Amino acid sequence: MSAAVLFLVVNFLIGLCFSAVFAVVSIYSRWRSAALLFSAGLFIASLTMAFELAVAYSNNPRLWATAAYGTVLAGLVLLHRGIAELYGRPFPAWVAISTFLAGMAVFIVIRDLPRSWWGYGFLYQGPYALVTFAATARVLLSDRKKPIDIVLAIVLAVSGLHFLLKAALAAIMGPGATPSAYISTNYAVMSQSITAVLIVAVGLMLLAVLTLDIMVVERGRAERDGLSGLANRIGFDKAVKLAIKKRGDRQHAVILCDLDHFKAINDTYGHHAGDMVINAFGTMIAAQAGGDAIVGRIGGEEFAVFLPDTPIAVAVAVAETLRLGARKMMVPGLPGGFVVTASFGVAASKPSDGAQDALHQADAALYSAKRGGRDCVHQAHGLAA
Structure with a gap:
């Protein structure tokens, strides 16, 4: 097993674990919809591992490459929508769907371009970065400005920058002449290792925001009389x-x-x-x-x-x-x-x-x-x- 494949498996397991945790948190959180969107987004994004392996070892890499790109983009859009609900910044379903379709259109346009061209990586990673930066802006423009919210915004901003960093690394190191060749490149190892760190960072920060909110709600219940509605x-x-x-x-x-x-x-x-x-x-x-x-x-x-x-x-x-x-x-x-x-x-x-x-x-x-x-x-x- 190559190092890139190992990181793909690790990222898959990390995504599944966070998806399961957010599904459980949704039972207790008042932000049930946001938690479920986080769960769905991480689950869908984690499926990229299977599609990346299919790209490397199947006879139809073009189809699987489209699926791999689409699952990451769909996962990011769902995370963005969950963040929008959590922070009270509307992100309607039609806008989310339009964002996904626009990103997929960019991929379809560039997939036949030479992968060795320096601009290929920036066009490829660009929709990912824009969705993540938009989620960052929703946090920063919200009325919530607690330290945990600021840290989340910073982590999201770094996550958005990491997509641009990967584009630069692709131009320097080379992403492989074909989609199938990607899995065996040093760039793939670097890309997947950075992704692993940021999945954990973003997942933990979103989990921390929801968990602290649950604690605040429970503390409020402990200090309130249920019959009169007043403080106890x-x-x-x-x-x-x-x-x-x-x-x-x-x-x-x-x-x-x-x-x-x-x-x-x-x-x-x-x-x-x-x-x-x-x-x-x-x-x-x-x-x-x-x-x-x-x-x-x-x-x-x-x-x-x-x-x-x-x-x-x-x-x-x-x-x-x-x-x-x-x-x-x-x-x-x-x-x-x-x-x-x-x-x-x-x-x-x-x-x-x-x-x-x-x-x-x-x-x-x-x-x-x-x-x-x-x-x-x-x-x-x-x-x-």
Whole structure:
């Protein structure tokens, strides 16, 4: 087995492995379509190995050379389309098909030209390079500019340049007088070895982008309450700490609220009705607390609102708005005319103390509101609003 054939086999196996991995990732990723396009692109491109061997050892190298060129081009176009979906840069199917047909037309025009001509390699590799550079541009022009995205763009750009490098190497080293002779040239060994490295690099970077996205989504789910749609205790505390860190030495406010007689709602109308109350209340306070507010469900029927850069008097007014909003809620599963009420505790947050001390004070004010008859707002230190 020649070195070029060995690299062809290696590239085939690498392509199949990455194809299988992306197929599995598509099950878990929100970018399912992009992952499947990556899987299909790498699978189709990996078939080039079989066609390259057919070119070398069959009696009809012309047909197999066309198939070998077409599988690489089709694989690159599919990868490009997957990248376009991943980065929100449209690449319609008709454009992808037109790109593939244009590349194949170039190949058909040049395949009878002398392979020893220096320009042959650039015309041959040109469509590959253009498709790859176009994919690079889609990443760079997207709104996503995280380090992983920049690295992917660099790897794609290098991959595009490598096609031009191979064209230059073909002019210097010679690609073989005929398609059949290619497999036995030193150029073939160099070309396939470079390709092996870049398949791994591009595959790993695309896999890293999808994997990190899956991790972000799962982390978000771990910090969000599925019933109310709000942040859970972990997510609320994390968001509050980040807000305090960004805002610096300023005064904030905290509101704690608890649904009144929630156990009685569950016992009388069923847990489904209770779930609907939680959902409706969470939706209401998220809508009315204000754009900068951080809202979370931190217990069974207990909710918290963090109001950055907010004086205590304003926070009390917000709590009163939420109290009235609860009374106006129409909740599926509850009889008409049933009024949901909630009690509220409000406290100021000192930047030096963080939010925990304010939460403790708001909690004490909340229990004061409960003892004071419910359906009311109490400010910390027992001062009724």
